[in-house]
Amino acid sequence: MTAVSNVLRYFSPRISKALVGVCGNISEIRLRSGGPLSITLPDQYVYLTENGAYTSSADKALRVTMEDIRHSFEAVCRYSVHSCQSQINSGFVTVAGGHRAGFGGTAVYSPSGKIENLKYINGINFRIAGEVRGAADEIVLTAMQNGLKSVLIFGAPCSGKTTILRDLCRQVGDRYPVSLVDERYEIASVSGGNANNHVGANTDVFSGFSKTDGILTAIRVMSPRMIVCDEIGSDSDISALRQAWISGVKIAASTHCGSVTELLCGSVYPLIACKAFEYAVLTEDRHIKRIYKSEELIKLKESGDEV
Template structure:
């Protein structure tokens, strides 16, 4: 847990460490200025008291101060807000270890677009979990006659898409497939100074912090991967890059936000993809304490396998 909480203000760090919670237990830590210190433990919301005890009563919770929030933001940004301007515009920063921190405050807009953020008052620290072996059940469905199927992992936020995709990448890489990962948010491989902190296998090349669409083209040109993996696709640009990758003979694995296939069909860009049957497998996931609840594996027609 120490690696995760080191980005918290020193006072808050002590409380979380005193609580005895482990990294495996905690899914989220939520900080709001003047609000209670909330920890999501195995899907259950808990409050942390000043002396590090876990409570179910909001009134007993420790209230996060403005100075603690400012200190935490300093640590999250590694004393360098300027280095995270792009991330700030998107509302999150990924820290060492692949933990994604959602950020809210007052936005500064310019020409109708978010330029930066000030008075940061709300943070959601999402703890990344590396669950080796969580893809064991789905992996047999993702290969047929030695060929990898283009696969889309579908789940709502926190449903374990990234965890599942990471393990699939690791296992395929270990079994001899050259994998190229475009890790736009540093969540899959959690690179620190270019080195993956998560195990993504021995035959995996990672393009860290790179926009997905551009990254896919770059990877295909430079590293000749057999499989390209990306997290959270959605834009028209992403789809164009996916088509290019398929055209180059690469196999694809991607994740997307969604609760069901019906919901995806209604989305303008993804709906078209589904009609084209670009993906041959859909893996529907659901939120579980270990982050890897497989609801169903479907083929390109949406038929359950």
Template sequence: MTAVSNVLRYFSPRIAKALTEVRGNISEIRLRSGAPLSITLPDQYIYLTENGAYTTSADKALRITMEDIRHTFEAVCRYSVHSCQSQINNGFVTVAGGHRAGLCGTAVYSPSGNIENLKYINGINFRIAGEMRGAADEIARSVMKNGLKSVLIFGAPCSGKTTILRDLCRQVGDKYPVSLVDERFEIASVSGGNANNHVGANTDVFSGFSKTDGILTAIRVMSPRMIICDEIGSDSDISALRQAWISGVKIAATMHSGSVREIIDSSVYPLIACKAFDFVAITEDRQIKRIFKSEEIIMLKESGGE
């Protein structure tokens, strides 16, 4: 059974029928009201007809209706929108298996300036998660050679960061005590208290915690050798990871970035400069493209190079 087979229940019957006919490895399914049904494959972005055939013509593709959007939105919320409100406020809902439905609509702000709801949902980007055993083999060798090391994994959206981090968690967690801060339920995909993905025999999973709360709680109560978290970047994330490093805990984390220069110019660079990360790895096409030692990044910073 493919990953797409596991998510067909979230779509209206006509969309599910079209997706059933696809034989490629789908990584994204995009629904936009009034627009053609589109999917992302490893080597192309393409539309689907009602019969699941590929087409580059928007006029020939299956058109998405607001009813299709409503069906999928209610299904991913398990027909209880209120229970998913905190995720909705962050712009996504994660379902069993770690698949994530990104939401587009109209934001409703509270008097304090925080988003308190998302209404008039008009677009959904359904990202298909998948376990790829061996995806982290190269970086795992570096991280676990001669003692445990820390690593920052970066890349553009959909470059495979989370897939690689999930497999790294499995490999490290099979050998060392690991605390996984799974804020968006994408890595371990915990449901009913049980992890649906393999994240390591010695891994403790903090699901739904903010990265800051999860990291600081893990340091206090679980004595991990490594803390693993996805998509860092905020000042509070950086502060919590610095506390982990000061406490002697190794770190494996990902962040969105398109180049080494962006990493050097980011708020994460001070953690590299103080050697909180031993390695920095860049991903592309769900693979590790290159692994840098932190010293190489520091030298690039000092030389002004790329």
């Protein structure tokens, strides 16, 4: 069964018909009201016709309607929008298997300045999750031959960070106590209290926690050897991870950075500078491109060389 077949239930009959015969490694399915149905493949971005054929012409593609959008929105919310409101306010809902539906629409703000709802949903981007056993083998062989090390995985969007982080969590969690802070439900894909993805026999999952709350709670109550979390970058994330490091807990995390230069200039660099992260792994096209030691990155930063 392909990843696409696992998400067909979230689409209207006419969209499902176009998708049902699609093969290959699809990373995204995009619906825009009034726009062409499109998919993202490893090496190209294409449109789909009514019969599921690839085309480079938007004019020949199946046009998505508001009814298609409404059908998918209600399906990913399990026909209970209220129960998914907190995720909707963050702009996405994660479904079984770790696939994530991101929404475009009109934000409704509360008097305090926080988003309290999204209305007039006019676009949905399905990001297809991939559980790939062995995706983190190179990290384990290179960085963890002599015990646990802290690892930062970085790369552009859709470069494979989460897939590799998930497998690293699985491999480490099969050997040591691990706490996974799965804020967006993408790594373990917990549903009804059960993880749909393999994240390690000794892994405790904190689903839906903010990274700050999840990290600090895990330190206090679970005594993990490693904490795993996805998409770090805010000041609160950095502060909580620094507390984990001070507490002697190893960290595996990911962050959005398109290059080493961006990483060295970003908010996460202080955790590299103090060696809270001992290795940094650059991903590209869903593979590991290079593994850096923190010392290498610190020297690059001090030299001012562009990478």
